[in-house]
Structures are given as structure tokens and as C-alpha cells.
Amino acid sequence: LNNDTESPLYLKLADALRRAIVSGEVLPGERLPSIRRLADGIKVNTATVVAAYRILEREGWLEARAGSGVYVGPKPPTLGINSPDRPKVDSDASGTIMDEGLWDLSQGRLIIPSGVLDLAAGNPAPDLFPVDDFKLLMNEVLDRDGAAAFGYQESAGWAPFRDALALYASTALGIQAGAEDIRVVSGAQQGLDLAAKALLGPSDAAVIEDPTYRGAEAVFWSRGAATIPVAMDSDGMDLDQLEAALRRRRTPLVYVIPRYQNPSTRSWSRDRMEGLLRLADHHEFYILEDDLLSDLYYGSAPSPATLKSLDRHNRVIYVRGFSKVLMPGLRLGMLIVPPQLRQAFESAKRSSDIATDGLVQRTVELYLRRGYDRQRMDFLRSHYGRVYAEAVRLGASRLEPLGASFTKPGGGLHLWIRLPSPVTATRLHHEALLRGAAVIPSGVYGNGPRNRDDHIRLSFASLRPETVSAGIRIVSEALEKLILESKDPPALSALPFL
Amino acid sequence: LNNDTESPLYLKLADALRRAIVSGEVLPGERLPSIRRLADGIKVNTATVVAAYRILEREGWLEARAGSGVYVGPKPPTLGINSPDRPKVDSDASGTIMDEGLWDLSQGRLIIPSGVLDLAAGNPAPDLFPVDDFKLLMNEVLDRDGAAAFGYQESAGWAPFRDALALYASTALGIQAGAEDIRVVSGAQQGLDLAAKALLGPSDAAVIEDPTYRGAEAVFWSRGAATIPVAMDSDGMDLDQLEAALRRRRTPLVYVIPRYQNPSTRSWSRDRMEGLLRLADHHEFYILEDDLLSDLYYGSAPSPATLKSLDRHNRVIYVRGFSKVLMPGLRLGMLIVPPQLRQAFESAKRSSDIATDGLVQRTVELYLRRGYDRQRMDFLRSHYGRVYAEAVRLGASRLEPLGASFTKPGGGLHLWIRLPSPVTATRLHHEALLRGAAVIPSGVYGNGPRNRDDHIRLSFASLRPETVSAGIRIVSEALEKLILESKDPPALSALPFL
Numbered sequence: 001l002n003n004d005t006e007s008p009l010y011l012k013l014a015d016a017l018r019r020a021i022v023s024g025e026v027l028p029g030e031r032l033p034s035i036r037r038l039a040d041g042i043k044v045n046t047a048t049v050v051a052a053y054r055i056l057e058r059e060g061w062l063e064a065r066a067g068s069g070v071y072v073g074p075k076p077p078t079l080g081i082n083s084p085d086r087p088k089v090d091s092d093a094s095g096t097i098m099d100e101g102l103w104d105l106s107q108g109r110l111i112i113p114s115g116v117l118d119l120a121a122g123n124p125a126p127d128l129f130p131v132d133d134f135k136l137l138m139n140e141v142l143d144r145d146g147a148a149a150f151g152y153q154e155s156a157g158w159a160p161f162r163d164a165l166a167l168y169a170s171t172a173l174g175i176q177a178g179a180e181d182i183r184v185v186s187g188a189q190q191g192l193d194l195a196a197k198a199l200l201g202p203s204d205a206a207v208i209e210d211p212t213y214r215g216a217e218a219v220f221w222s223r224g225a226a227t228i229p230v231a232m233d234s235d236g237m238d239l240d241q242l243e244a245a246l247r248r249r250r251t252p253l254v255y256v257i258p259r260y261q262n263p264s265t266r267s268w269s270r271d272r273m274e275g276l277l278r279l280a281d282h283h284e285f286y287i288l289e290d291d292l293l294s295d296l297y298y299g300s301a302p303s304p305a306t307l308k309s310l311d312r313h314n315r316v317i318y319v320r321g322f323s324k325v326l327m328p329g330l331r332l333g334m335l336i337v338p339p340q341l342r343q344a345f346e347s348a349k350r351s352s353d354i355a356t357d358g359l360v361q362r363t364v365e366l367y368l369r370r371g372y373d374r375q376r377m378d379f380l381r382s383h384y385g386r387v388y389a390e391a392v393r394l395g396a397s398r399l400e401p402l403g404a405s406f407t408k409p410g411g412g413l414h415l416w417i418r419l420p421s422p423v424t425a426t427r428l429h430h431e432a433l434l435r436g437a438a439v440i441p442s443g444v445y446g447n448g449p450r451n452r453d454d455h456i457r458l459s460f461a462s463l464r465p466e467t468v469s470a471g472i473r474i475v476s477e478a479l480e481k482l483i484l485e486s487k488d489p490p491a492l493s494a495l496p497f498l
Numbered sequence: 499l500n501n502d503t504e505s506p507l508y509l510k511l512a513d514a515l516r517r518a519i520v521s522g523e524v525l526p527g528e529r530l531p532s533i534r535r536l537a538d539g540i541k542v543n544t545a546t547v548v549a550a551y552r553i554l555e556r557e558g559w560l561e562a563r564a565g566s567g568v569y570v571g572p573k574p575p576t577l578g579i580n581s582p583d584r585p586k587v588d589s590d591a592s593g594t595i596m597d598e599g600l601w602d603l604s605q606g607r608l609i610i611p612s613g614v615l616d617l618a619a620g621n622p623a624p625d626l627f628p629v630d631d632f633k634l635l636m637n638e639v640l641d642r643d644g645a646a647a648f649g650y651q652e653s654a655g656w657a658p659f660r661d662a663l664a665l666y667a668s669t670a671l672g673i674q675a676g677a678e679d680i681r682v683v684s685g686a687q688q689g690l691d692l693a694a695k696a697l698l699g700p701s702d703a704a705v706i707e708d709p710t711y712r713g714a715e716a717v718f719w720s721r722g723a724a725t726i727p728v729a730m731d732s733d734g735m736d737l738d739q740l741e742a743a744l745r746r747r748r749t750p751l752v753y754v755i756p757r758y759q760n761p762s763t764r765s766w767s768r769d770r771m772e773g774l775l776r777l778a779d780h781h782e783f784y785i786l787e788d789d790l791l792s793d794l795y796y797g798s799a800p801s802p803a804t805l806k807s808l809d810r811h812n813r814v815i816y817v818r819g820f821s822k823v824l825m826p827g828l829r830l831g832m833l834i835v836p837p838q839l840r841q842a843f844e845s846a847k848r849s850s851d852i853a854t855d856g857l858v859q860r861t862v863e864l865y866l867r868r869g870y871d872r873q874r875m876d877f878l879r880s881h882y883g884r885v886y887a888e889a890v891r892l893g894a895s896r897l898e899p900l901g902a903s904f905t906k907p908g909g910g911l912h913l914w915i916r917l918p919s920p921v922t923a924t925r926l927h928h929e930a931l932l933r934g935a936a937v938i939p940s941g942v943y944g945n946g947p948r949n950r951d952d953h954i955r956l957s958f959a960s961l962r963p964e965t966v967s968a969g970i971r972i973v974s975e976a977l978e979k980l981i982l983e984s985k986d987p988p989a990l991s992a993l994p995f996l
Contacts, residue, residue: 008657008658008661011657123649123650126644126645126646126648126649127645129645129648129649131640131644131645131647131648134648135637135640138636139633139637142629142633146624146629147624147625147627147629147825148624149629149827150624150627150629150632150825150826150827150828151621151624151627151825151826151827152621152821152826152827153827159506159509160506163506186684186829186851186855187851187852189848189849189850189851189852190850190851193849193850193851197720201700201722202699202700202722215848215849215852218845218848218849219849222695222845222846222849224699224700323650327645327648327649328648328649328650329647329648329649329650329651329853329855329856329857330648330855331684331851331852331853331854331855347716347720348720350687350713350716351687351691351713351716351717351720352687352688352691352850353684353685353687353688353691353829353851354685354687354713354829355827355829356829357684357827357828357829357855357858358827359827360855
């Protein structure tokens, strides 16, 4: 047990046991030592062992059998693909990474044991966080504002911060907006939730790209609304299919990620954006533009920067989170809201959490005003540009020869890799996990008829140029093995964890 | 214009003009100087004047008349009592105080111009905030945890913080709960929102105390649910009326503030609590216990400490915000959730904002672990105990002789004062505002048939023993004037602002 971190002993023990199971050190069906014996053996309290066993049992790694002991389960926790009864939360930016470095899987979501290379999470590695800058700015704010930083803030957001965000929208996102158009939110996820509260009732439907970010679907479902997936091609959503959907049902909202879409990595063309805006004007729906990454490009800046920048008739609600470009734990985002919806968003925000953390707003205001954000985007573009180039190069040399394919998005933090038939993403996910790398299989992004098991999302957000090759190597070896097996299926016993 | 603060010039100008209107320096119907003339006169940019005028126009203080200029409106913005079409947000703890010290009134809520004594807000004065302690602890957390403090946290809350909260629940609130029962939320308002998301659909109803905190009603309405007000007596809710309501409609949720209720200041008796729990068990509804202040008592600790402490059948969802006892800008609260609802709250939290700010959780964890909270409650009980005693003494000597009456709650931060007929709370509110003190009229707490205009809520949260007398003096003088006028009604012109 590693003693140099501050996490509680029982979590460390659970983590070590999980690693032992994933690595094959202990095998499915194997009986674990009794609580007393393990406690004595590693010199911890029995309560520590009980707590660790209980966590792993809840997660599905272990089974307690009455009167007999605790056993390693027959297979590791699965992703729960195809359980149709409830939203499954994406293991994405807007999924949850626990601070222990694991995925919270209590509900059938992916667990990434520590030591496993994380190609699943869409979040920048913590060692890229501007922690020291933030500490200095935060202390400066506390010295300057004192108690005011800890009082209630205006629900729309602290006024000087909204001024700074209006300037940021104009310079970084190509959007001309006034401070009165801007609303501060507690992260992009809350932005989606407020839009759903403002616009969706239980008899409504929201149109979504197929596939899309699951956290958005979960929000629409939480309002009792249905979601209508519309197919995408390389220019964006199929607008004929969209029009057909609009005719079938009251659809006040169309949710899109126009740049480096999640998970497909596609970007909409300008023509397709203009077409969507014309439809919105004609059919009077609103477009919810989720923009996590439009300014994370690895070449010249794409144009238009955002869909909102083309919005001449106030049909676009723009959401930007600061989780990717800054730090997820801040829980900070912004909306740009059409004037006729201001009141609806005001009510939605008040009833949701009244206002967003004042100290964070004031600190990020200073961060923007001093130009730290421009420095940081330059740094991120340069850093991830190198990671991206390496990932694309290795993907072309190691995955494409095996029959996999992917488009080169030119920005963002993921690749969306199509697998050669008959290899399934679920199998590849498990096989790669056994070899020490976690990816997301496409089944996570679709329910029922849309569920396709033929892509993986490979995120390079937490990689460095020098660790990319380890990730791609693991995925390619897993893929190679499954291709061979599909030609010559092995005995079931050779696949202990599937 | 005051130049010594950091707020933008246009906000300062708007504030100065608002003060001039409230003080009677400029009169209803009076024409204001042209933009150019005012800008030249006080040596600011014309854009500054335009922005200030626009704010005041939006708030309802000014009227622009085409081709003629800008005029002071015929009456100040009102509370919008009785507008039946949408939730009115309470000017309470969970209302919003802007950092400029004003109330955000863009939607017909109360504005408190600076310089006016605030007996309306239910929030502790900022000079009581433990800013220095927090700054030290926050820096300690950043030195210890670095980037981990800025990553995503577990949706249920950072595990060591939940451990600390479980201990806090047991020592401060009389509630035996494990860390697994506890969920960290972004403020009490989010706790209510999650409960509504987890339990209420559009065909449901929630029972509420009459009167109650309006921010709760706004949440239930936002789910499309109805609210059923049930009358209170001095022991709590009328349980016969409650049972009748339960028979009429599907009612999964009963919302109560059992200790120092808002706004009525009443506390439930133990018998009534037990009765409610029996009904919950029998009719299978959940009780949402909103506890802001149960530990802010000014004598011996009341027993039971909380309704949740009596909950033997897992029918109570307990919500505690840290806005009152700590600082509102932290946006931090906790839920204690019955095990069978854990999953529903997990989904609700994820889709709402994924997780709560990590740095704040870690800082408050340290705050609890080091015992700062016990010191702080001792300080607050001592400080507010003196303020409360003075308010009760002056209320008895100055308000009761005029026919007003109030019960002595023995804790909390408000008095709920019944006015002598025919004085209305709306009139008293306006009259006191003109004299420099803001209180909340009871009409704010009720819609339609429940609307009674006969109480004011007088909060002493932002007072000190030495400022209580100024507050009570203003209220008593305003009351005295209205009593005299009710006997000898003045000409309408003598009431410029009503």
C-alpha cells in the first residue's frame, strides 16, 4: 500500500485489490483471504479491510457468499450498455473522475483502476492545470474584496465578470455580445440543465446529433422530454431528417456540438450551420450550441469560430464550459442567451442554485483581465498540437493497417476510430483494459436501435507526446488479438474477463 | 460619486440616482437632466449615464418618453405581490443580494438602496464572515492537494468531506448517518432542486407550510408540480388538513422547515414531528426537511435537534445549507438521503452540475476537522443572542404598544410581526423604506387566496446590538404614521410613492 498520498487507507486498499484483479494476479472465482487474515497480513485495522471489500463488492468486482467468504466475481463490472431503462452517464468531460483517479462505477459506469492509461476521460491532465497562477490570483482577490467575495452574487453573474466574458466572447469566440446577454453558470452541465428548464416540458422533444454527449440526453430526459437523434454526415446534421423530425413533434430545442463534436469529432461546415439557422428561424426552435473546444485547433483558426457568431435572429443559446480549457473543479461556465429568453434563464438559475461561487467568478475575472487565458490557449494548442500529431501519425501507422479508420479532426481532444468488422467496441474495450488502457466503446453513446458497437473514442487529453505511443500500442495489440480470434475463436476459458 | 470602491462607474451612478429618488431629492414625474448635461455636469462619459439610466429604467424607477427625455416614474418598483402567473422569488436567504448591496429587482423584487438599513435579507452581515480563517485554510489545501483540488470531484461529494459531514451531523444536528447517506450539494437551493428532480413530476403536488420560503415553491413549480399550502398552528402543520390534502392528489413530498420556520419563526413540537413521521410512513410520502438554523438557538439547545434525528423509517430527506452559518457565496450544502433514494439523487446531481466545487469542499472539510465550526456557532449564538434579546426588548416596548404582536422564537434570525388592523404590510414596507429601513411584507409569501397583507418579516441578521434600535425605531415610526393616517386619511399627494 502506497503511503505517500493523503487518501484514506481503505480506498488505497480497494485500489490495490482492484489492480490485482485487473492484472490477473487474482483470478475470477478465486477466494480472497478472510478479513482478519488480510488485516493481520498487511497490518491494518479489520475495519479498513471491511470497508475496502464493501466498496469492491458494490462495484461488482467481488462477491460475498454467506458463510463461505469473499470471492473475485466471474467478470469485471461492465459498462451496462443497452440497459434501456435509464440514462447512462457518459464517461466524458461531463462524466465524473473521482479524485482517486478512478471512475465512479457504482451505476455501471467505467472504472479505470489507477495504473491504467486513461484514454477515456476527456479532461486535461491535472499537471496542466494553472494551479499556481490561480493561487496567486485567488489571494489577490481575497485581499482586494474580502467578505464581498463570499456573499451572494447576482444570479446572472458578477457584473465585472460578465463584462470580461463579453470581451472574451468577442476576441476568442467571434461572438458580439453585451454583458446583459451573458449568464454565468456553475459549469457547462448546468448550462444545459438551465436551457432544458427554460425550454422543455414533458410533452416536448429535443433533437440531438447521433451520436452525442450522454450528459445532455440525461438532462432532457430529466425534464420528461424525449430525444430525437438525427444522423450526421461529414458536414453536420442531416437537415432533411431534421425537418422531418420537426414535423412529427413539438421540438423547441436542437442540441448540437458544432466543432470537434463529442464523440464523433466532426465539425459542421459553414453552409450546414447557415442551413440550421434558417430552419431555426423558420420553425422557431432554439439551437443549444455546446462549445467545449472550438478554440483548441491545431492549425489555422477555423471559420466561423462558432455557430453563435452567425446567429442573426437570436435563435442560438451558446454554452461554454471552462472545464477543458481551464479546470473542471472550478465548476464554471457561461451562457450567451437571446434577449427574449433572459427572464426564463434568470428564473431557472435562481431555482437551481441562486448564483455561482463568488470567489471563483472574481478569480477568473482577474485571470481574463490579465490575459492569462490567451497565454493558456497558446500553451494548450502547442502542447496538444504535438500530442495530436503523434496520435494521428501512430494511428495511421498502427491502427489503419489493421483495418481501423478515423478522420483527422484538426482540433479537440479525441479520435473517433471505426473498428474493422467483426471486432466489437465492447470486446476491444475489455481487451485494452486488461492490457492497461481504457477507451470508450461507442455503445455508450447510443440506446436501442441506435446502439452501434463499432467505434471507440480515444481521448488524448491526459496524454503527452511521449505516452501516446504506449496508448496506441495497447489498443493496436488488443485489436490485433481480437482480429486473430475472430478468425480462430479461442476456448471461453482463455477470455477470463469477458 | 463615491470613488473608493471597485464597482464600475455606471453602477455607482445608478446607485446615487436611486438614492436620490428614494430620499425624495428628485420627485415622481420630475424630468432628469439630459444625458449630455448630466455627463458634463459630473464629468463622466455619456455612455456611463446611458448605462445608469438604462438600469434604472429596467428596474422601473425611471421612464423614458420618446422625444421628451427621462422622467422619474410615478411610484417606486413594487414587490409585484399577487401577480399570479409566475413564481416570485423571496428576498430571503435564498434570494439574491448583489455585491453592490442592492437587491436585484429586475423582475419586481425588492431593491434595497445602499444606505438603507437592511431588515429584509436573512443573511449574516459580511463583517461576520470568517474570511481570514478561510484564506488560511484554502491556501493550506492548495499547498497540500494542488491540482487535485481543481479536478472533478465525486458527484456525491469528496469522500473525506462526507466523512467529516457525517461526524458533524451526529454532533451538531443529532443525526446518526454514514458518509454513504450524505451528498454534498452546491447550496441548500440545489438540495431542494435535486429533491424535486428526484421525486416530483408534472402531475404531482408538494405540500408546503403556509406561509413558507418562496424559493422552494419556485423549485416545485419548475417541475410542473402544484403546491398545496397547509395551515400552521404554534406546534407545526395542521395534520388533519395535511391528511385531507393527501387524499385529494398524488403528493410524494411534504416540505417543512421545522425549526425557526421561514417566515413564521415557528418551531414544530416533538409530538407534531412524530405525527408527521407516522403519516409519512403510512401514506408513503417523503418529508423534505429544510434546516438553515436549528443550531442557532439563544438559550438551551432545543430537543429534538432536527426532525431527521427522529426518522426511524427513512422518510426524511434532510437539507442543510451553509449560507447562514458560514458564508452564502461558497454555494455549499449537504443532503442526508434515505438509502432507497440514493440513486435518484445521484442522477439528479449529475445532470444538474456533475459535482460541487472541489476547493470549497476541501477547505470546509479542514474547517470542520479543525473544529472551527464549533467555535463559530458559539460566536454566532453569543453575537445574535444579544441582537435577538435587544430586538425582542425593543419590539415589546415600541411595537406592541402600537398593537403589533410577535412570538419570541428563541432562535433564528427573524421576527414575524403581526400588524394592527387596518395597517397593511405593503404600506408599512413602503413607509419604512422611505424612512431608510427595508422589511419584507407578508404578501410576498402568499399567492391568491392565501395572500395576507398583515405581517412583516423583520430580520436582524445584518444588525448589531447597537443598530437594532435604529431599525425598530424606523419601523415603529412608520407604523405610528400609518395608524394615524388610517384614522385621518391624507390627500393622495402626500403619499408620493404608493
